[in-house]
Amino acid sequence: MIGQLFDGVPRRGLVLLAGLLVVLLAAPWIANDYLLTVLIIVLYFAYTGQAWNVMMGFAGQLSLGHAIYVGLGGYAAAALYVHFGIGPWLGLAAAIAIAMACGAIIGFLAFRFGVGGVYFAILTIAFAEFARIGFDHFKWVGASSGFFLPVANYTRNDLWNLRGNPMMFYYVMLALTIAAFALCHILLKSRVGYYWQAIREDEIAARSLGIDTFRYKMYAVVLSAGMTAVAGVFFAFYYNNLFPEQVFHISRSIELILGPIIGGIGTLFGPLVGAFLLTGLSEAMQEFLTVLGFDAPGAKQVFYGLCLLVVVMALPGGVWPWLAAKLGVTGPRS
Amino acid sequence: MTPLLSVDGVAKRFRGLLAVDNVSFRVAQGSIFAVIGPNGAGKTTLFNVIAGMFAPDRGSIAFAGERIDGLAPDEICRRGIGRTFQLVRPFPALSVEDNVVIGAMLRRHDPAAARRRAHEVLGRLDLFGKRHQLASALTLPDRKRLEVARALATDPKLLLLDEVMAGLRPAETDRMVSVLTELNRESGLTILLIEHVMRAVMALAARVLVLHHGATIAEGPPEAVVREPAVVQSYLGAEAVE
Numbered sequence: 001m002i003g004q005l006f007d008g009v010p011r012r013g014l015v016l017l018a019g020l021l022v023v024l025l026a027a028p029w030i031a032n033d034y035l036l037t038v039l040i041i042v043l044y045f046a047y048t049g050q051a052w053n054v055m056m057g058f059a060g061q062l063s064l065g066h067a068i069y070v071g072l073g074g075y076a077a078a079a080l081y082v083h084f085g086i087g088p089w090l091g092l093a094a095a096i097a098i099a100m101a102c103g104a105i106i107g108f109l110a111f112r113f114g115v116g117g118v119y120f121a122i123l124t125i126a127f128a129e130f131a132r133i134g135f136d137h138f139k140w141v142g143a144s145s146g147f148f149l150p151v152a153n154y155t156r157n158d159l160w161n162l163r164g165n166p167m168m169f170y171y172v173m174l175a176l177t178i179a180a181f182a183l184c185h186i187l188l189k190s191r192v193g194y195y196w197q198a199i200r201e202d203e204i205a206a207r208s209l210g211i212d213t214f215r216y217k218m219y220a221v222v223l224s225a226g227m228t229a230v231a232g233v234f235f236a237f238y239y240n241n242l243f244p245e246q247v248f249h250i251s252r253s254i255e256l257i258l259g260p261i262i263g264g265i266g267t268l269f270g271p272l273v274g275a276f277l278l279t280g281l282s283e284a285m286q287e288f289l290t291v292l293g294f295d296a297p298g299a300k301q302v303f304y305g306l307c308l309l310v311v312v313m314a315l316p317g318g319v320w321p322w323l324a325a326k327l328g329v330t331g332p333r334s
Numbered sequence: 335m336t337p338l339l340s341v342d343g344v345a346k347r348f349r350g351l352l353a354v355d356n357v358s359f360r361v362a363q364g365s366i367f368a369v370i371g372p373n374g375a376g377k378t379t380l381f382n383v384i385a386g387m388f389a390p391d392r393g394s395i396a397f398a399g400e401r402i403d404g405l406a407p408d409e410i411c412r413r414g415i416g417r418t419f420q421l422v423r424p425f426p427a428l429s430v431e432d433n434v435v436i437g438a439m440l441r442r443h444d445p446a447a448a449r450r451r452a453h454e455v456l457g458r459l460d461l462f463g464k465r466h467q468l469a470s471a472l473t474l475p476d477r478k479r480l481e482v483a484r485a486l487a488t489d490p491k492l493l494l495l496d497e498v499m500a501g502l503r504p505a506e507t508d509r510m511v512s513v514l515t516e517l518n519r520e521s522g523l524t525i526l527l528i529e530h531v532m533r534a535v536m537a538l539a540a541r542v543l544v545l546h547h548g549a550t551i552a553e554g555p556p557e558a559v560v561r562e563p564a565v566v567q568s569y570l571g572a573e574a575v576e
Binding site: 190191195197202206207208209210211 | 385406412416417423427448485
């Protein structure tokens, strides 16, 4: 089973992958607190980017409202924790279920009634906005004044309740990212992965080959929603506060999809590479500007815009396909 | 013998245009049947109605003894009807092999088994050597072959071919004709084809249906049909029959 995972991966790729894994595992012991925080954000975006990639990259369904699943997941687990004392790992199950149900509703409405392409994307934005406005008035979880998890100084890491220091959160996020990566790899090699790609490439041709496109598009949306909700639970327990204006805002949805777009939509490594590039470079630039004594609050957004521009112009397939060719690790289906 | 496909009084209207007008025919199990006619005669619309892209406005279609009119295209494919598209629709960013693997997965959930089937089909259609190329890199004749390969990989009982010879050179046409003849002989595959290349129609089809303005103007063995005055006048032109 584990052996099958690496079928068809070039040897050089395996070596590089192992090296990357060692670096990621060792990072918290080398990095300072600031760098560790940056790495957590990188992994967070790599994970959510991968979740979004399932829908857009694999199945070709553009969601511009993925913040809704982050938010629903975060709020669900946080509310269970604060109101009922239910731990985050149990809360996770509820979070995933709620997000999947929401994804199923959006997917059903769109795919049943033939809403596709740009109109589908608008529908996803609309739902994220409904959620934002709804949660602004949802008193049980603090409405617009925010929802807070109790913060205490923990002397030891409590993994069961997700309370602890950044190093623990780093490893949790790393485990999630690796799991998402492995899951996507397996899916892409299975029937569902092939069917998603067929739908992405040409839905009419896919149907003529006997593919129930409605069902497979639903799988993509529901799985992507569930995966994204996991990141939402992490978000809630890491930051300990949730504001509807922040978590459901469209800028969150956009931020989440920049990684895979820059890294390479539909590729396995794209979300990871994109997250590293965007978060890494923008943080480095911020540092650089601070050292130079510039105070430029909007610099990050401008930087994101420039990155997007450069990638769209120079590498429309994303950075990863180009990088993979340079590294000599282009597999038949990487 | 009950026919594999029976089309009875099928009509399809697009607003003011009656694209298919009360067409009926039967395709016997194991036979090769051709639909010919001038451009705009309604051939592709007829195909799309059979393949489930459109439901007919009137009439019925039965396949293997069951009504299939109005079913969705994917359901019709699962019942055992494979089709190609006149304007080819490959999965451009996927390899030639993966294009066919996706077709083969209809009857084989295991990717390895689907890949073996894909290799067989690719071999038959002379695409095995090009299996690692992206479908977008293929020439038009190869794309036409890929259409056939992909549909064939779904293991259909009936194969609908929409002008797969168009754009092929005479030698390529003969090669395609022999591939189709082999398939028909060896596995008893029933074939319904739309074709303009009369050389292929005469070589392949046991029966021919001629459409003009959506309606049937002739049906019968090809040698007889090409001599009918209505067919000569509307489609072939006088010089076709000497």
